[in-house]
Amino acid sequence: MRDRDVDKTNKTNGQALRMDRLCKSYQLGSMELKVLRDIDLTINNGEYIAIMGPSGSGKSTLLNMIGCLDRPTSGDYWLGGENVALLEDDDLSLIRGARIGFVFQSFNLISQLNVVENIEVPMYYQGCSERESEQRAKKLADMVGLGDRLKHRPTELSGGQQQRVAIARSLANDPLIILADEPTGNLDSESGAEILKILDRLHNEGKTLIVVTHDPGIAKTAGRLVELFDGRIKRQPKSE
Amino acid sequence: MFLFRFKRTAKLGLKSLWMHKLRSSLTTLGIIFGVSSVIAMLAIGEGASQEAQAQIARLGSQNIIIKTAKPPEEQDVSGQDESMREYGLTYADAERFRNSIPNVEVIVPSRLIPQQAWYRNRKVAIEIVGTVPWYPEITPAQIKLGRFLTSIDLHHKQSICVVDEKVVDELFLFDDPLGQDIKLQSDYYRVVGVVQSQSRGEAAEALGGGDSAEGKGQGANVGNIYIPLTTVKNRFGEISIQFSGSSGRSVERVELQEITVKVGSVDEVLPTRDTLETLLDRFHKKNDYQVIVPLELLKQAKATQRIFSIVLGSIAAISLLVGGIGIMNIMLATVSERTREIGIRRALGAKKRDIIMQFLSETLMLTLLGGILGISLGSFIPYMVQQFGKMPTVITGESLLLAFGISAGIGVIFGLYPAYRAANMDPIESLRHE
Numbered sequence A: 001m002r003d004r005d006v007d008k009t010n011k012t013n014g015q016a017l018r019m020d021r022l023c024k025s026y027q028l029g030s031m032e033l034k035v036l037r038d039i040d041l042t043i044n045n046g047e048y049i050a051i052m053g054p055s056g057s058g059k060s061t062l063l064n065m066i067g068c069l070d071r072p073t074s075g076d077y078w079l080g081g082e083n084v085a086l087l088e089d090d091d092l093s094l095i096r097g098a099r100i101g102f103v104f105q106s107f108n109l110i111s112q113l114n115v116v117e118n119i120e121v122p123m124y125y126q127g128c129s130e131r132e133s134e135q136r137a138k139k140l141a142d143m144v145g146l147g148d149r150l151k152h153r154p155t156e157l158s159g160g161q162q163q164r165v166a167i168a169r170s171l172a173n174d175p176l177i178i179l180a181d182e183p184t185g186n187l188d189s190e191s192g193a194e195i196l197k198i199l200d201r202l203h204n205e206g207k208t209l210i211v212v213t214h215d216p217g218i219a220k221t222a223g224r225l226v227e228l229f230d231g232r233i234k235r236q237p238k239s240e
Numbered sequence B: 001m002f003l004f005r006f007k008r009t010a011k012l013g014l015k016s017l018w019m020h021k022l023r024s025s026l027t028t029l030g031i032i033f034g035v036s037s038v039i040a041m042l043a044i045g046e047g048a049s050q051e052a053q054a055q056i057a058r059l060g061s062q063n064i065i066i067k068t069a070k071p072p073e074e075q076d077v078s079g080q081d082e083s084m085r086e087y088g089l090t091y092a093d094a095e096r097f098r099n100s101i102p103n104v105e106v107i108v109p110s111r112l113i114p115q116q117a118w119y120r121n122r123k124v125a126i127e128i129v130g131t132v133p134w135y136p137e138i139t140p141a142q143i144k145l146g147r148f149l150t151s152i153d154l155h156h157k158q159s160i161c162v163v164d165e166k167v168v169d170e171l172f173l174f175d176d177p178l179g180q181d182i183k184l185q186s187d188y189y190r191v192v193g194v195v196q197s198q199s200r201g202e203a204a205e206a207l208g209g210g211d212s213a214e215g216k217g218q219g220a221n222v223g224n225i226y227i228p229l230t231t232v233k234n235r236f237g238e239i240s241i242q243f244s245g246s247s248g249r250s251v252e253r254v255e256l257q258e259i260t261v262k263v264g265s266v267d268e269v270l271p272t273r274d275t276l277e278t279l280l281d282r283f284h285k286k287n288d289y290q291v292i293v294p295l296e297l298l299k300q301a302k303a304t305q306r307i308f309s310i311v312l313g314s315i316a317a318i319s320l321l322v323g324g325i326g327i328m329n330i331m332l333a334t335v336s337e338r339t340r341e342i343g344i345r346r347a348l349g350a351k352k353r354d355i356i357m358q359f360l361s362e363t364l365m366l367t368l369l370g371g372i373l374g375i376s377l378g379s380f381i382p383y384m385v386q387q388f389g390k391m392p393t394v395i396t397g398e399s400l401l402l403a404f405g406i407s408a409g410i411g412v413i414f415g416l417y418p419a420y421r422a423a424n425m426d427p428i429e430s431l432r433h434e
């Protein structure tokens, strides 16, 4: 049951992903609500991207699309050389687990599991052995500064600590891309800054980082800013 | 790999069941009661069935039993008049059977007389069975000590007797019964043999018949003393005085209380019964006899027991069904309560079948736990019934297997739908849930 070998190294000359005229719309009764319109977006390996835009402009929708939680209504989405539209549901699960790490605004830890167990979840679905995954989970917890909180439940942690667990969890399967949807949105500025520091470090270690944010500070740290307005990319400075 | 995964899935399931201890145990209760009622009902049904069949089998499946019955029109005439009433089976009947039915193996005529037997200063109520040497052929009871009656005994009207073990227990205690003399009325009879007790009374009761004057009113469970038929005829005559109610008495004359006809094979039982009935009908003006065919009773008993078992089983199955629906209900609630968790797991790489396995294994653990507890409780109930209700119960291996299979089946059937619901939720919507 060990996964079909997921191709983590990119054969498409440094491109992490590419979107071509991608659209997403929801059918609300007889009305069609277009949330994403003709998105053309190319992101290279190792980039740090900030996605900004007013509320309701489709940032989260775009991020879910990148993370293979959602499928486009039309257009193409290539992730590391694979056309996502053609993949089965099981393949999407596999990609999410192996190649992508999610960090959410509301942390989304599983409340009945402790820190180590939460970090282990993605490894469990990739078929890691219990010992191997426990060791790695402890190491990751240590890395985000929670080495002394291994047996704590999420409710026994502060928001900042919970978000650090979430980041550790997103790194469990050593993914290429980290997606973060307003990772500091629920945090005070101090813990927010800490989170940003960790994200920055990950970027320096070579991860591709895509962060949705309202914080202009993050936008400055990021290598590139993608601004959404009403489902369209408003301004996209050429990526280097 | 799969097993290894399964262990962790089970661990996960146990964890979340443990988090809702009260809810889990209340849910399991439904299965526990369902499974235990299946087992208890099957055990009680099987016990009753085996008991009835054993009782009937004791009467012999190749036998046809004809009993003397008090004719109904005379029963109303109550007893101021002392005129003698004659009815019932006669030696002539036995002779006729012997002459006109070709495939008869043996014919055993019997006199049955309730009496008191004395040995030294001990006294016990018994039933005298005046019969013939070939009596053992119609009963499974075996000779334990000494011998049974012989033709010589019959011919010489010997004052000897064969007692059954019940009589031995009550009269002789630790003495060797062989060679001792038992007193019946004013005469002594030497004990020449001991046979197994065969509880004729019980068997007759199981038949719902056995309405003979002698059998009635007697404690059904008395021992038997077998004496040559000729001796009995000589000593006790054929006339008995019946006290009916408080007001009066009547005098009756009955030659034989019972004639048992044994045929060569089970197939001949029913045709022979028909012949016997025509014969009896021709020579008996009064309806003073009753024909009992153990084989037919056995068939009837089996059929009734089957229906009985089906009814009991259905009731138990309904309670299991209710238990299963309870489980499904709880699992649906659990799924919707944990929508967000499902979304998180899906985002972190869980496939649909991972989610299905997670919830299915939780349901399975609930029902199997219920099944195991139900089997223990269900085995305990028949035990109590047997101890205090004096009812035989039999727990068969099949019923245990059935109960276990049913609880696993319920886990899968009632667990699948909630699990599918969980797996097919949209991950994004699940993540947004709350």
Ligand SMILES: Nc1ncnc2c1ncn2[C@@H]1O[C@H](COP(=O)(O)OP(=O)(O)OP(=O)(O)O)[C@@H](O)[C@H]1O
Residues within 6 Å of the ligand: A026, A028, A033, A035, A053, A054, A055, A056, A057, A058, A059, A060, A061, A062
């Ligand atoms: N399942 C859905 N059905 C219908 N409309 C939806 C659905 N999901 C999202 N939308 C709509 O799509 C639009 C974009 O939503 P999205 O969550 O991407 O916005 P956002 O840019 O992340 O906003 P915010 O900054 O407030 O998080 C919204 O107008 C929302 O109402």
Ligand SMILES: [Mg+2]
Residues within 6 Å of the ligand: A059, A060, A061, A181
């Ligand atoms: Mg959003």
